[in-house]
Amino acid sequence: MFFSQVGARPKTWEASRSEHKRWVEVFKVCDEDNKGYLSREDFKVAVVMLFGYKPSKIEADAVMSSVNPNTSGVSLEEFLNIVRKKKEAQVYWNEIRHIFTAFDRYYRGYLTLEDFQKAFKQVAPKLPERSVLEVFREVDQDSDGHVSFKDFEYAMNCGQK
Numbered sequence: 001m002f003f004s005q006v007g008a009r010p011k012t013w014e015a016s017r018s019e020h021k022r023w024v025e026v027f028k029v030c031d032e033d034n035k036g037y038l039s040r041e042d043f044k045v046a047v048v049m050l051f052g053y054k055p056s057k058i059e060a061d062a063v064m065s066s067v068n069p070n071t072s073g074v075s076l077e078e079f080l081n082i083v084r085k086k087k088e089a090q091v092y093w094n095e096i097r098h099i100f101t102a103f104d105r106y107y108r109g110y111l112t113l114e115d116f117q118k119a120f121k122q123v124a125p126k127l128p129e130r131s132v133l134e135v136f137r138e139v140d141q142d143s144d145g146h147v148s149f150k151d152f153e154y155a156m157n158c159g160q161k
Contacts, residue, residue, distance in 0.1 A: 015084060023083050026050055027076050037073035040064055050083060051090070093153075100152045110146040 015023070026049050030042040038046060040060055047055045055063075063082060067074050074082070103111050103119045116136045120127055139147050139155040 015087065019087075020080070023050065023080055024076065027079050035073070037071050037075050038079060039073045043074050043079070046079070047086075051086065096153050096156045097149070099156075100149050103152075110148050111152065112146060116147075 026046050027038065030038055030046040030049070032042075043063060044055055044060060047053065063074065067078050100111070101107075103115050105115060105118070113133065113136050117129070117132055120132045120135075136147065137143070139151055141151050141154070
């Protein structure tokens with residue numbers, strides 16, 4: 001209810017010129033034979049260079065199945081779009097983590113109703129207690145009186161769908 005009404009996700013995220021330039025440079029480095037596209041293995045190396053992890057087979061399969069079937073890999077334009085979306089998701093995840101940490105004043109790794117009440121008093125002082133309780137119950141998926149980061153992240157993402 002509440003999180004779906006709030007819509008916390010930023011509308012768009014844009015890369016800086018230097019970031020965009022770096023993505024193009026990584027593409028060119030990984031496209032060793034100047035084919036104009038990245039093969040599956042080239043793409044994996046590029047992701048390691050930009051994000052610090054090797055994509056899973058499932059992620060690589062998803063990317064390769066979504067590219068233009070007339071090429072043998074990921075074009076520069078497709079690569080830039082993929083990287084932008086990954087970066088946007090990373091930025092959004094970091095924002096959710098930051099909000100959760102701000103609510104979690106005692107660094108316990110979970111939120112209590114009291115944490116919600118204090119946070120909402122600061123950001124929405126006129127919001128009725130009943131509404132805060134409803135939000136807490138909605139987010140506390142297993143009704144254990146604690147909202148984990150996973151619960152919080154799920155609630156924040158549900159508001160975007």
